[in-house]
Amino acid sequence: MTDSERQDPGVDEQGKQVPEHRDSPDAAGHGAGERSGAREPSLGQMQLEERSSLRRVEGLSTELADVTEVEQRQLRLERVVLVGVWTEGTAAQAETSMSELAALAETAGSTVLEALIQRRDRPDASTYIGSGKAAELRDVVKATGADTVICDGELSPAQLTSLEKVVQVKVVDRTALILDIFAQHATSREGKAQVSLAQMEYMLPRLRGWGESMSRQAGGRAGSNGGVGLRGPGETKIETDRRRIRSRMAKLRREIAHMKNARDVKRHRRNTTGVPSVAIVGYTNAGKSSILNALTGAGVLVQNALFATLDPTTRRIVLDDGREAVLTDTVGFVRHLPTQLVEAFRSTLEEVDQADLLMHVVDGSDEFPLEQIQAVNEVIADVLRDAGADAPPELLVVNKIDAADPVELTRLRGVLDRAHFVSARTGEGVEALRSNLTELLPGPGVEVGVLVPYSRGDLVARIHAEGTVSLERHCAEGTEVRAEVPRALAAALAQYSVGG
Ligand SMILES: Nc1nc2c(ncn2[C@@H]2O[C@H](COP(=O)(O)OP(=O)(O)OP(=O)(O)O)[C@@H](O)[C@H]2O)c(=O)[nH]1
Numbered sequence: 001m002t003d004s005e006r007q008d009p010g011v012d013e014q015g016k017q018v019p020e021h022r023d024s025p026d027a028a029g030h031g032a033g034e035r036s037g038a039r040e041p042s043l044g045q046m047q048l049e050e051r052s053s054l055r056r057v058e059g060l061s062t063e064l065a066d067v068t069e070v071e072q073r074q075l076r077l078e079r080v081v082l083v084g085v086w087t088e089g090t091a092a093q094a095e096t097s098m099s100e101l102a103a104l105a106e107t108a109g110s111t112v113l114e115a116l117i118q119r120r121d122r123p124d125a126s127t128y129i130g131s132g133k134a135a136e137l138r139d140v141v142k143a144t145g146a147d148t149v150i151c152d153g154e155l156s157p158a159q160l161t162s163l164e165k166v167v168q169v170k171v172v173d174r175t176a177l178i179l180d181i182f183a184q185h186a187t188s189r190e191g192k193a194q195v196s197l198a199q200m201e202y203m204l205p206r207l208r209g210w211g212e213s214m215s216r217q218a219g220g221r222a223g224s225n226g227g228v229g230l231r232g233p234g235e236t237k238i239e240t241d242r243r244r245i246r247s248r249m250a251k252l253r254r255e256i257a258h259m260k261n262a263r264d265v266k267r268h269r270r271n272t273t274g275v276p277s278v279a280i281v282g283y284t285n286a287g288k289s290s291i292l293n294a295l296t297g298a299g300v301l302v303q304n305a306l307f308a309t310l311d312p313t314t315r316r317i318v319l320d321d322g323r324e325a326v327l328t329d330t331v332g333f334v335r336h337l338p339t340q341l342v343e344a345f346r347s348t349l350e351e352v353d354q355a356d357l358l359m360h361v362v363d364g365s366d367e368f369p370l371e372q373i374q375a376v377n378e379v380i381a382d383v384l385r386d387a388g389a390d391a392p393p394e395l396l397v398v399n400k401i402d403a404a405d406p407v408e409l410t411r412l413r414g415v416l417d418r419a420h421f422v423s424a425r426t427g428e429g430v431e432a433l434r435s436n437l438t439e440l441l442p443g444p445g446v447e448v449g450v451l452v453p454y455s456r457g458d459l460v461a462r463i464h465a466e467g468t469v470s471l472e473r474h475c476a477e478g479t480e481v482r483a484e485v486p487r488a489l490a491a492a493l494a495q496y497s498v499g500g
């Protein structure tokens with residue numbers, strides 16, 4: 001890429017976006033009770049087609065409208081060579097990380113030609129891989145005709161530039177790749193806004209020509225930086241661009257905050273109706289959407305690709321005892337999820353701390369299911385810590401038992417003795433899972449009117465914590481309370497009932 005982009009900014013922001021944009025399907029509509037209807041050409045199928053048609057438009061997704069005028073790293077991932085630095089863990093783990101990178105690259109629509117791993121104590125400070133390996137990489141790139149190198153990690157802006165100088169093609173890192181996938185797949189307005197924000201955050205320090213143009217502009221006095229006096233007329237193009245990006249980011253943040261408010265209101269409404277909620281979480285491609293479909297008959301997009309689901313989808317389920325609950329499918333997790341995205345998708349993950357139950361889905365046929373569980377738990381712990389919330393109870397579900405190695409499965413059953421073992425594909429274990437859900441979810445509230453003696457302040461505290469209080473009065477004998485409480489608490493309160 002050259003200086004050619006340095007034209008006037010102000011290109012129509014949305015002009016380069018995907019032609020159609022449709023909000024993600026909303027809750028309800030697809031009711032429970034039609035459990036078998038999942039196979040029809042459905043919403044999922046449509047999403048799938050839309051997505052593949054989208055993918056044919058090469059490189060469209062990351063052309064951030066706002067920064068196209070700057071020299072930036074536009075991703076046109078077509079024919080790629082992967083390269084990783086293996087610093088710790090076993091060879092098998094290093095390979096898993098690389099095949100995950102390959103899957104990510106393919107999900108982004110590129111063809112993987114070759115993959116190289118280098119064993120080092122730590123990545124090279126200047127070119128990520130060592131200089132010898134970089135030369136080898138250049139030869140591989142030449143021989144295969146690759147147009148992009150993807151590194152399995154997050155590289156500093158300087159590392160990207162130095163390595164690019166050696167290999168002579170575009171170099172991107174895992175973070176940029178994941179951002180690209182998210183940009184291709186997000187469909188809701190909020191999702192799109194969050195991805196744009198994350199991309200800009202990533203892009204900002206990586207705008208090229210920054211150092212050079214600084215020194216050019218300041219006539220060698222770059223270090224002194226001029227301060228107030230030099231701003232304005234003497235300002236370089238790149239500075240203007242950065243400022244534009246920053247203000248665009250601020251605007252996006254405000255918009256996102258707005259959308260979040262709207263969503264909070266919606267969720268609050270749902271919470272107060274007392275319909276219990278389940279958040280399905282888990283590693284990407286574990287089969288979360290498939291389990292949602294198996295349980296509810298919803299036609300949510302299922303795809304053997306990473307990050308098929310990027311917008312939380314909520315579906316109703318009728319439990320065995322006739323009650324309703326809502327299940328929310330969430331964005332999958334992946335090792336080394338870019339920090340910009342954890343930040344950006346916090347709102348998506350907020351479903352997690354609001355849920356009455358977490359259904360944590362694990363791919364039982366994966367080579368390292370326990371590592372997957374751990375990676376997911378770390379992200380969840382992060383989110384909960386930030387929200388200052390307690391973790392909802394968790395139900396672990398090991399999926400794909402039809403495809404798992406029997407020996408490995410036996411071992412897993414031993415380690416994860418409380419987990420449910422199911423196959424969304426064959427349906428095995430799904431009914432048992434459904435009845436377990438019925439047991440685990442809090443029942444409907446019961447109206448109680450009680451007079452609790454002062455010696456049982458603990459009960460009053462529980463009423464406040466678990467129920468909805470409509471009246472509270474202190475009298476001589478104790479606290480009189482009218483409230484709606486869970487069934488179990490109602491039982492404990494029965495002896496203090498004052499009727500009516
Ligand atoms: N063999 C087998 N494959 C399954 C099973 N459940 C899901 N799959 C496959 O696993 C792949 C991923 O399934 P999804 O339901 O899209 O997984 P997900 O967790 O929602 O994935 P993301 O939304 O991409 O994070 C698809 O190819 C499914 O067909 C199962 O029980 N057995």
Ligand SMILES: [Mg+2]
Binds near residue numbers: 288
């Ligand atoms: Mg999914």
